[in-house]
Amino acid sequence: MLHEILLSLSGQPSPLFNTEKGEDSITQDDFPLLSPPEKALLASLGHLSRLHAQLRKQTAAISSTNPSVICRSVSTAILGVHLDEFQRKILEVERAILxxxxxxxxxxxxxxxxxxxxxxxxxTRRMDWLWGVMQFIQPDKNCGDNSHGSAGAALIDHLRVEAQTGYLDIKEMALNLATAAETAWMKQLSMWLLYGNLPMYGKDDFFIRQDPENADEETQFSMNPRLLPKFVTLQTASSILFIGKSLNHIRAKRKTSIAGASTAPVTLYREHIEQLASVQSPISPPKLSTVVDCIRLSLSQSTLSKLLPLPKILEILTLLHNFFLLRRGEFAVALVSHADFRINESRRRGATMPSGVSGKLEGIAIKEGDVTSALAQTWAELFSLQKEEDPPDEELELARELLNLSPSSGKNGRPMTPAQNSNLISDISSVSFEDILFPTPTNLTAQIRAPLDLFISNSDIVIYSKMHSYLLGIRRAQIRLGDLWKRTPLRRTHPTPWGPPKSNSPFGQAKLKAGRERDNVRIRQMRPVWATGSACLFMLSEIGGFFQGDVVNESWQHLYQWIKGCSYSSSAPGSRPGTASCSKPQINSKTASPGQTPAKDSFEADQETMGRHDPEALTVAHRRHLESLVYSLLLTETRFTNILRGLLTNIDRFAALVIRLETIQRNMDLETDEGVVDALVDYASEEREVWEELSVTRRDVDTGINTLVTSLRDIDDSRSGDGRGLTSGQLWPGSHKDDDTPGFSHYVPRKAAGVDRLLMKLDFGSLRSGFGPDMTTGPAGLQ
Known part of the structure; x- marks a missing residue:
């Protein structure tokens, strides 16, 4: 029986332990002379025998069929190290007995x-623990829905947690298996960091994957945070993604380049291999982050400085700022003008508004061709503003080539780096401003071409598009209200007096008196309308000026000066950038070669700046810049954006009703004074209807102004103590500060002006102008 026990412990089938009757049962018919204590002792050996056999079967299956290389490595380590050690123990006991x-x-x-x-x-304890690891890798199909198995990253994290135990033997086994898992993961990582290739085996288990949607276009890669081990920070993962994408793009460029075209060669530096080899298990997050940053910085200074030069990055950033954030005001004015023209054309084609007086645009059918035509006419108008002696506007040419205005497809571009910007997009208010320019929701997008896609992601363009719709809605409302003051017949009346003999006759004098009374009545009725329009225009002007000047422009100047390397005045938190106090960029001792001096040539200066601000650092800075803009533009405040969206809708209706009223009154004057009668239209009843709707809309606008100011006060109160404003050395929430990272110059977004500044302007303007939130009454004709 002793020989049978040793054979069964080795994993061989034995009649001594009958598995059909349960794990702890011993066959009674074959061994009737066994005493109860002997059966109890044999039960523990039987349990160990069965675990050994199941472990060998499970490890063999995982090592041959599991899609994860990390899981295969751990399974092979269990089979080749720990089970072999158990087998040697059996032989040792057998040798001692013999x-x-x-x-x-x-x-x-x-x-x-x-x-x-x-x-x-x-x-027994060790085998139970190893069996638990096997169940974690590939659970039993009958035990739950997670029958597909675990990911390699989850297994690494599990083994690291299991190493924190009081059993020294379990700790050694966990560390041994974690070393095997991390070694397999580092091999996958090396393929990506050194060659820009996804691992040949187990790439579905790697946290970087190729986008299947862009199979016919240039290869795009994205990151799956679920497959990241916990010792890899999001900042390090973003750098890893950037390095591999850069190498992959360079290799693709070399393959597709024409004969004679010069492309930057990809050099496999021995230092990179040595740095990766220095990362030993257990992997330390600071050590891995340092190695990745060193490789990224070395690659940026050698290869990416030619592939992605600083002037090209500044060019695309300036374009996005000028056109998406309305830095070029003529673009916004022309776009609004031609969009309104296309809407009027559609109205004349037959898709008219119900009853023709409400000013709503839901009934107008806007085709994609109308949207494209509006943008094309906008470009034509902007080019026509240039003079012959002026140099060609290269930025305008590039914008016409890259920007596209199209109806929203309902599918925004998926961000390449979900860990960075997907949370920012989700923080933006769900209130849509995309249907303000046209009744159909439209988006202004930019086509980011390689290699700039290494710097600007699809999620960045989505954020820019949302900010453009938001700012353009405010600017359009300003334009619509400002155009009302250009309609002179509504503001003042200059009647042409009849000359004698008509003016001397009783009939002529009665006509003149009736005309003056009619004009006086209209002027009194329009006073509250103009008061509301003035208050609303003042508020929109202040909000738009605050957003464009104190937020967008100041933040852009801060980012631009940081990229160019100019010193920035930090005497007071949130101070404006000083252009006269810019100093020359200082050389980083960790990245500059000995004896290097500041170059006077602009290209060398750009190269020096790129040494301190590599493309990955610029990418992080740009995302922090976007985060600060979204927060400072109040796009994260759902209540404020909801109130503003409703106010913009009421303003559009308000302006449309005033314009409609002018048309009706002009036709009524022709009918009364000149005898031009239209038998199909009752202008008197239409005027009454318009006055009723205008009265309701005016009160809605007044209420919207009050509610919007109240929401601004609530925002100011809620943000006064949240610490979100930036001072020197502070970071926005969600940013990562790695002070030990070599050559990584961190960007801290500028502290934008607070909402209290905007509220002071609104309060001062309302007191000075004599109108404000309390203006809720008007003449009896409008009540």
Whole structure:
């Protein structure tokens, strides 16, 4: 029986332990002479025997079929190290028994069963733990829905947690398996960091994957945070993604380049290999981050400085700022003008508004061709503003080539780096401003071409598009209200007096008196309308000026000066950038070669700046810049954006009703004074209807102004103590500060002006102008 026990422990099938009757049952028919204590001792050995056999079967299956290289490595380590050690223990015990070692063999050649059980007792705990690891890798299909198995990153994290135990043998086994798993993960990472290639085996388990949607276009890559081990920070993962994408793009460029075209060669630096080899298990997050940053900085200074030069980055950033954030005001004015023209054309084609007086645009059918035509006419108008002696506007040419205005497809571009900007997009208010320019929701997008896609992601363009719709809605409302003052007949009346003899006759004098009374009545009725329009225009002007000047422009100047390397005045938190105090960029001792001096040539200066601000650092700075803009533009405040969206809708309706009123009154004057009668239209009833709707809309606008100011006060109160404003050395929430990262110059967004400044302007303007939130009454004709 002793020989049968050792064979069964080795994993061989044995009649001594019948698995059909349960794990802890011993066959009674074959061994009727066994006593209860002997059966109890054999039960523990039977459990160990069954675990050994199941482990060998499970590890063999995982090592041959599991799609994860990390899981295969751990399974192979269990089979080749720990199970082989258990097998050697069995042989050691068998050798000692055959040699009649006194530690195992007693008097008369008797081997106590308790001695054998005691020798293998520690292995019961170890086998149970190894079986738990196997179940974590590939759970039993009958135990739950997670029958597909775990990811390699989850297994690494699990083994690191299991190493925190009081059992030294379990800790050693966990560390050994974690070393095997991390070694396999580092091999996958090396393929990406050194060659820009996804691992050939187990790439579905790697946290970087190729986008299947862009199979016919240039290869795009994205990151899956779920497959990231916990020792990899999001900042380090973003740098890893950037390095591999850069290498992949360079290789693709070399393949597609024409004969004679010069492309930057990809050099496999020995230092990179040595740095990766220096990362030993257990992997330390600071050590991995330092190695990745060193490789990124070295690649940026050698290869990416030619592929992605600083002037090209500044060019695309300036374009996005000028056109998406309305830095070029003529673009916004022309776009609004031609969009309104296309809407009027559609109205004249037959898709008219119900009853023609409400000013709503839901009934107008806007085709994609109308949207494209509006943008094309906008470009034509902007080019026509240039004079012959002026140099060609290269930025305008590039904008016409890259920017596209199209109806929203309902599918925004998926961000390449979800860990960075997907949370920012989700923080933006769900209130849409995309249907303000046209009744159909439209988006202004930019086509980011390689290699700039290494710097600007699809999620960045989505954020820019949302900010453009938001700012353009405010600017359009300003334009619509400002155009009302250009309609002179509504503001003042200059009647042409009749000359004698008509003016001397009783009929002529009665006509003149009736005309003056009619004009006086209209002027009194229009006073509250103009008061509301003035208050609303003042408020929109202040909000738009605050957003464009104190937020967008100041933040852009801060980012631009940081990129160019000019010193920035930090005497007071949130101070304006000083252009006259810019100093020359200082050379970073960690990245500049000995003896290097500041160059006077602009190209060398750009190269020097790129040494301190590599493309990955610029990418992080740009995302922090976007985050600060979204927060400072109040796009994260759902209540404010909802109130503003409703106010913009009421303003559009308000302006449309005033314009409609002017048309009706002009036709009524022709009918009364000149006898031009239209029998199909009752202008008197239309005027009454318009006055009623205008009265309701005017009160809605007044209420909207009051509610919007109240929401601004609430925002000011809620933000006064949240610490979100930036001072020197502070970071926005969600940013990562790695002071030990070599050559990584961090960007801290500028502290934008607070909402209290905007509120002071609104309060001062309302007191000075004599109108404000309390203006809710008007003449009896409008009540």
């Amino acid at each position: 040699a009649e070692d006194s530690g195992y063999v007693g008097g008369y050649g008797i081997v106590p069963l308790s001695t054998i059980v005691g020798e293998f007792a520690p292995w």
